[in-house]
Amino acid sequence: MSEGxxxxxxxxxxxxxLTTLSLLVICVPCAYWLARSRxxxxxxxxxxVTLPLVLPPTVIGYYFLVLFSPNQGLGLWLNEVLGVQLVFSFSxxxxxxxxxxxxxxxxPLQSAFEQLPTDLYQAGSLLGFSPVKQFFLILLPTIKPTLLTAATLSFAHTIGEFGVILMIGGNIPGETQVVSLAIFDHVESLDLQAADSLAGLMLVFSFVTVFVCQWWQRQSTQMNELASTALRGQCD
Structure with a gap:
């Protein structure tokens, strides 16, 4: 395998x-709020939130490219005032x-919070827990398998990105060239042996990811049932 x-x-x-960690920090409280909101x-x-699932990646990348262009609008302001250039950069x-x-x-996090038994919320109140304590000591441990699943899916999805990164980041070795773009480069240059190595690595990773997510989903269902039963027992 080459240095590139x-x-x-x-x-x-x-x-x-970095993407996965950022998304967990942002999405856990927001998904909880939205699950409880009317x-x-x-x-x-x-x-x-769901729009990126149906929009073609190149469309999303195109709008990012226009929005953050250093020659106009927000991109120009970021470049001149803060010295930040988002186009063709890791940022x-x-x-x-x-x-x-x-x-x-x-x-997945919103769905997990929505599916939590109401007994968990009632039990936390009966035990005298504040909303914050209830969130961290009861709700988050209960949805731990879903947290792991969401993190794994986000990590795997980011690894497989192509169109969005190509549009806003280009294909700069050492700066914005990720594995999917490196495979594209190898195929374009007819270096099929190098493409095979990277594609095989992606295939194995994807298989393991799907398998682990399915296992964690089964664990999530079982843990929710056990947590609900245990808390009902404490309240009784």
Whole structure:
């Protein structure tokens, strides 16, 4: 495996790790609020969060490219005032990855909070827990398998990104060239042996990811049932 391929792997893992951590910090409280909310704006927020699932990646990348162009509007202001250029930079592909992978973290977490038995909320109140204590000591441990699933899906989805990164980041070795772009480069240059190595690595990773997610989903269902039973017993 060439030095360029190793660079692409490192950059991909760095991007996926930062994206996943950022999404968990953002999505856990927001998904909890939305799951409990009855506000009329809820359908609009759910639509916006889900939009990256149906929009072609190149369309999302195009709008990012226009929005953050250093020659106009917001991109020009960021460049002149803050000295930040998002187009063709790691910062740009990181921000676009957070937006593009948002539904893969947000929707599983929202669904998990919505499906929690009402007994858990009632039990926390009966035990004298404050809302914050109830959230961290009861709700989050209960949805731990879903948290792991959401993190794994976001990580895997970021690793497989192509169109969004190509549009806003280009294909700059050592700066924005991730594994998917490196495979594209190898195929274009007819270096099929190198493409085979990276594609095989992606295939194994994807298989393991899907398998682990399915296992964690089964664990989530069992743990929710056990937690509900245990808390009912404490309250009785």
């Amino acid at each position: 391929d190793l660079q692409a792997i490192y950059l991909t893992l760095k991007l996926a790790s 506000h009329g704006v809820k359908p609009l927020i759910e639509t916006l 740009g592909i990181f921000l676009s990855s957070v937006i593009y992978s948002l539904p893969f973290t947000f929707r």
